[in-house]
Amino acid sequence: MNKQALNTIPLASLLDLKIDFAFKQLFGSERNKHLTIVFLNAILQSTGRESIKEVTFINQEVGGEYKKDKQSRLDIVLKTQNGELINIEIQLANKKDMFKRTLYYWSRLYNLQLQKGKGYHTLNPTITINICNFSLFQEIVHYHSTYHLYEDKTLQRVKKSDEVLEVHFIEMDKFLKAWKNEEQQLFNKVLERWLLMFSLVDGGKKIVREDIYQALEEIAMTDENIRKAFQAWEEISQDPETIIAYQSRVKYILDEEAKIEDAKYYAEQEGIEKGIEKGIEKGIKQGIEGIAKRMILKGNTNEEIMELTNLKLEEVQLIRKAVE
Structure with missing residues (x-):
């Protein structure tokens, strides 16, 4: 061949x-x-x-x-x-x-x-x-x-x-x-x-x-x-139809990755790591809630927010209710 x-x-x-x-x-x-x-x-x-x-x-x-x-x-x-x-x-x-x-x-x-x-x-x-x-x-x-x-x-x-x-x-x-x-x-x-x-x-x-x-x-x-x-x-x-559907799927995946990257960026901006090092419990909580609010505004799901912040579902739902 x-x-x-x-x-x-x-x-x-x-x-x-x-x-x-x-x-x-x-x-x-x-x-x-x-x-x-x-x-x-x-x-x-x-x-x-x-x-x-x-x-x-x-x-x-x-x-x-x-x-x-x-x-x-x-x-x-x-x-x-x-x-x-x-x-x-x-x-x-x-x-x-x-x-x-x-x-x-x-x-x-x-x-x-x-x-x-x-x-x-x-x-x-x-x-x-x-x-x-x-x-x-x-x-x-x-x-x-x-x-x-x-x-x-x-x-x-x-x-x-x-x-x-x-x-x-x-x-x-x-x-x-x-x-x-x-x-x-x-x-x-x-x-x-x-x-x-x-x-x-x-x-x-x-x-x-x-x-x-x-x-x-x-x-x-x-x-x-x-x-x-x-x-x-x-x-x-x-195949033209397959290419269009494939590109749509790739765009969705990239958008989801961007949301996660944004969430990580906001976590750094909120100074969570610094707050943890100093052991300031109140600051940590406020920082986490601030991240959750930003993620909600960005369109992240409850599960994504829970995964990043370790908040419970009930806590995320309360924050979402306050934001919306």
Whole structure:
């Protein structure tokens, strides 16, 4: 195969697959279902599970504890031929509650299986896969972490028939670091080939990594699935409606990040850190309330304010009432 045949459009025109909308366009459609299956098997091969041969995409609405919470709509949810439920999530920013949030949505998805009149024996394993564009576990060096249920003393996992919880975290910045350190050694690992695709374009920083593209060219000469995935990626990156929706999603993400940055700036301006150092309790409280008021005026949600200020929901609601 011609080595130059992989890309037909400028690499900078490719949608960033770490943006949830772009990820769903490639891996969440019936048209590319065979690619989704290959990608899932690449992730799950380390757990010893039976290979996935068929999947069905299902309704993604499982959350909703917060009215404005984007996470109430899961990115991709599907069911395998064995009835296992799999949720794949793209996580662009670290909201500091990642593990708890993951377990919450895992539990909601697991719970949805139990229909009226059905026994607990009908519940199937539920798997959550998080692809994170940040480091989540500072104490862990490797970029692919998998969690199951274990007994504390013996470290023995629950028996196969009862093993219903499985959670994966893939940290992309750690993968990039490993790529720079190992390079050619990653070529022969199936999962890492897919992660190279995710690493090629960084839309937020407007970066295209030429070394990764060259590696993908080499891989595509013998890996038909990577070649087909790249072709499908180019197709969605040229569709006018998809581009408009993608740009809208990127704008929303950037606006949300700007709100958080503004909140941090106002926190510094209010002198909270200085107040904490001096132990002036009254000043701290006033500073926190001042931040909360500014965040309300900026349009932040109660949850965002609570996360930054550690205020209770009732306190935020009182401040919001006074401001509004």
